[in-house]
Amino acid sequence: MNKFKTNLLAFLLYFYSKKKRKAFRAKHYRNAEYDRELRKRGILGRDSFVGFGTIITDKRTRIGKFCSIASNVMIGTTTHPTQFLSSSSVFYKDISNVTEGLALPRSKWVKYTFSQPVTIGNDVWIGRSAIVMDGLTIGDGAIVGAGAVVTHDVPPYAIAVGVPARVIKYRFDENTIQRLLKVRWWDQPDEVIASLKADDVEGCLKILEALPEPPVK
Numbered sequence: 001m002n003k004f005k006t007n008l009l010a011f012l013l014y015f016y017s018k019k020k021r022k023a024f025r026a027k028h029y030r031n032a033e034y035d036r037e038l039r040k041r042g043i044l045g046r047d048s049f050v051g052f053g054t055i056i057t058d059k060r061t062r063i064g065k066f067c068s069i070a071s072n073v074m075i076g077t078t079t080h081p082t083q084f085l086s087s088s089s090v091f092y093k094d095i096s097n098v099t100e101g102l103a104l105p106r107s108k109w110v111k112y113t114f115s116q117p118v119t120i121g122n123d124v125w126i127g128r129s130a131i132v133m134d135g136l137t138i139g140d141g142a143i144v145g146a147g148a149v150v151t152h153d154v155p156p157y158a159i160a161v162g163v164p165a166r167v168i169k170y171r172f173d174e175n176t177i178q179r180l181l182k183v184r185w186w187d188q189p190d191e192v193i194a195s196l197k198a199d200d201v202e203g204c205l206k207i208l209e210a211l212p213e214p215p216v217k
């Protein structure tokens with residue numbers, strides 16, 4: 001078979017299976033209903049997606065644009081006291097199903113009942129089953145590896161993996177990162193974003209640097 005026929009066959013097979021794959025993905029990976037709810041509450045930015053089983057504990061958490069949050073990710077954890085006689089919540093909330101009156105006065109426990117919001121930038125990818133502790137910031141363009149437990153802020157464009165998560169590398173060199181953070185492609189109008197060829201970062205930067213800086217949104 002010549003090259004043209006092989007390519008045509010590959011294209012037809014791809015086209016044929018595309019619909020099935022799309023339906024499969026929608027059913028098993030993407031939680032479209034949850035995405036809609038999060039967008040409505042202003043938690044999730046445009047073209048960002050959250051997988052099944054992902055939990056966002058604080059409604060003040062903000063996830064930027066073009067983020068890919070995999071399934072079973074925990075964003076924000078809430079906390080229990082570590083210095084009390086017991087870490088059990090029966091000593092700071094009136095919820096014991098056996099003994100009434102265990103709870104300490106409210107002033108002592110109030111901080112344990114509130115989660116802290118997490119701030120996730122734009123173009124962030126968080127891998128499957130990662131945990132991001134309360135109150136942290138994941139910078140624009142960062143990647144968190146599958147299964148990581150993030151205990152510190154992750155700088156922009158860093159790739160952090162492991163338990164506890166450590167930065168193992170950056171997606172681009174320092175100069176490119178600074179340029180990307182300056183042009184903020186994710187804040188550009190739709191038609192500009194649509195004109196970008198994502199696999200040519202230098203080409204994208206040249207186009208974006210010739211444009212006025214987008215307004216902060």
Ligand SMILES: CC(C)(COP(=O)(O)OP(=O)(O)OC[C@H]1O[C@@H](n2cnc3c(N)ncnc32)[C@H](O)[C@@H]1OP(=O)(O)O)[C@@H](O)C(=O)NCCC(=O)NCCS
Nearest residue numbers: 068069070126127128143144145146147148159161162168
């Ligand atoms: C973080 C990640 C993007 C890194 O990919 P990469 O840049 O190709 O990195 P490499 O595979 O070259 O790995 C670099 C090093 O990090 C380690 N590493 C990679 N991912 C890791 C992870 N999730 N946890 C711990 N270590 C990891 C590798 O073992 C390797 O270590 P070594 O140099 O000692 O051998 C990728 O490994 C990952 O975790 N992807 C998430 C997958 C996922 O959850 N997909 C869901 C779809 S949304």
